[in-house]
Amino acid sequence: MPSDQSTWLISAPLNGDTEGLFQEFSRKVAHQAKAVPPNNIAPLNIPTFKTGTLDTLISLSEDLPKQEAFFTATVAKTVDTLRNLVNNDATKLAQHTVVNEDTVDEYVLRDWKWNEGRYGLHRGLRETVDTLNKEMASIDNSMRTKLQNYNLVKGSLVQMQRKKTGNLSVKSLADIVRKEDFVEDSEYLETLVVAVPKNIVKDWNTSYERLTTMVVPRSSKTLATDDDYFLNTVVIFRKVHDEYVQKCRERKFLVRDFTYSEDEIHKQREEMETTDVTEKELWAELLQLSRTNFSEAFQLLVHIKVVRLFVESVLRYGLPANYTGLVVKPDTKSAKKLFELLQSQFSFLGSSSGRYAKDKGQEEFVGEFQALMEQDFYDFVIYEVPWIV
Numbered sequence: 001m002p003s004d005q006s007t008w009l010i011s012a013p014l015n016g017d018t019e020g021l022f023q024e025f026s027r028k029v030a031h032q033a034k035a036v037p038p039n040n041i042a043p044l045n046i047p048t049f050k051t052g053t054l055d056t057l058i059s060l061s062e063d064l065p066k067q068e069a070f071f072t073a074t075v076a077k078t079v080d081t082l083r084n085l086v087n088n089d090a091t092k093l094a095q096h097t098v099v100n101e102d103t104v105d106e107y108v109l110r111d112w113k114w115n116e117g118r119y120g121l122h123r124g125l126r127e128t129v130d131t132l133n134k135e136m137a138s139i140d141n142s143m144r145t146k147l148q149n150y151n152l153v154k155g156s157l158v159q160m161q162r163k164k165t166g167n168l169s170v171k172s173l174a175d176i177v178r179k180e181d182f183v184e185d186s187e188y189l190e191t192l193v194v195a196v197p198k199n200i201v202k203d204w205n206t207s208y209e210r211l212t213t214m215v216v217p218r219s220s221k222t223l224a225t226d227d228d229y230f231l232n233t234v235v236i237f238r239k240v241h242d243e244y245v246q247k248c249r250e251r252k253f254l255v256r257d258f259t260y261s262e263d264e265i266h267k268q269r270e271e272m273e274t275t276d277v278t279e280k281e282l283w284a285e286l287l288q289l290s291r292t293n294f295s296e297a298f299q300l301l302v303h304i305k306v307v308r309l310f311v312e313s314v315l316r317y318g319l320p321a322n323y324t325g326l327v328v329k330p331d332t333k334s335a336k337k338l339f340e341l342l343q344s345q346f347s348f349l350g351s352s353s354g355r356y357a358k359d360k361g362q363e364e365f366v367g368e369f370q371a372l373m374e375q376d377f378y379d380f381v382i383y384e385v386p387w388i389v
Contacts, residue, residue: 004335006384044325168229169195174265182260195254211247349379
């Protein structure tokens with residue numbers, strides 16, 4: 001049975017007029033099952049394409065499942081990008097997953113028709129499929145490039161923000177230290193900044209002067225504290241820098257790699273402001289591109305599924321290509337009953353389902369058609385358009 005989380009596209013040989021089939025099936029649903037609202041069933045106008053040779057149709061039948069999977073994956077990735085951009089807000093996501101400003105359901109159930117302006121029916125089927133593939137590949141490439149650019153800037157911004165919001169062992173010191181906290185322009189002295197864990201701060205106070213020689217007595221000052229650390233300074237002679245750092249490491253005092261520079265501090269602040277602005281601009285650009293590309297990609301997905309619907313109908317039912325179609329959006333609670341109605345509606349096709357007819361008493365199909373025989377096939381041709389959940 002097809003998924004109850006998708007809209008079903010159905011094709012069968014025309015047995016009477018299309019409108020009559022639609023009305024008849026709608027009445028059955030209403031009276032027998034009440035399985036789906038009336039607005040969730042609509043006729044599907046399947047174009048009459050140029051069929052070409054049998055070899056072309058068989059080749060397309062083999063290629064289309066892979067291409068359809070690529071189309072579906074591209075739509076799904078675009079939706080995931082939109083979902084991440086709006087922080088998984090379902091209301092906002094619904095506002096952006098639209099097709100030409102209509103909802104997905106409105107497009108599939110009421111507004112869909114073959115776009116003859118872009119994919120003229122005078123073309124061969126292979127040329128049409130190639131055109132659809134090129135357009136979807138272009139969408140996939142543009143999304144990948146834009147997403148990579150955004151993620152790079154977003155990653156840089158997150159790193160900067162983490163440094164600004166982390167504890168004193170990693171936090172940026174630009175907004176903590178002041179010029180007067182440091183000995184500057186001295187040939188012999190320098191100021192170190194040390195993050196001291198709170199549980200050993202007493203050890204620091206009693207030992208920092210004696211960790212090495214050449215430490216300025218009583219030079220330790222506390223600049224800031226948080227839940228985990230005291231941030232202290234100490235003045236030492238430059239010549240004992242490496243030894244003092246090593247002794248601090250042994251005592252679990254963390255010497256911050258920091259040299260006071262007003263120019264560097266200004267540069268850091270400016271870089272963060274610039275990155276923040278750039279991230280917001282790229283976010284807006286990616287949101288707009290994703291919204292546009294979703295609309296285009298979803299239309300391409302439905303078009304490729306209709307092509308596959310046509311190709312499989314010709315291979316199953318033969319020529320002339322005179323087929324009728326239905327679009328059905330099932331209700332998850334009654335999808336099984338609805339599908340049983342469909343099987344009943346098209347049961348007359350059971351003896352004429354072409355290369356897909358299955359005889360349970362015959363299990364000898366092997367070779368290149370084995371994979372086909374293992375799939376689920378029904379008396380009518382059906383493909384699914386996944387819902388945007």
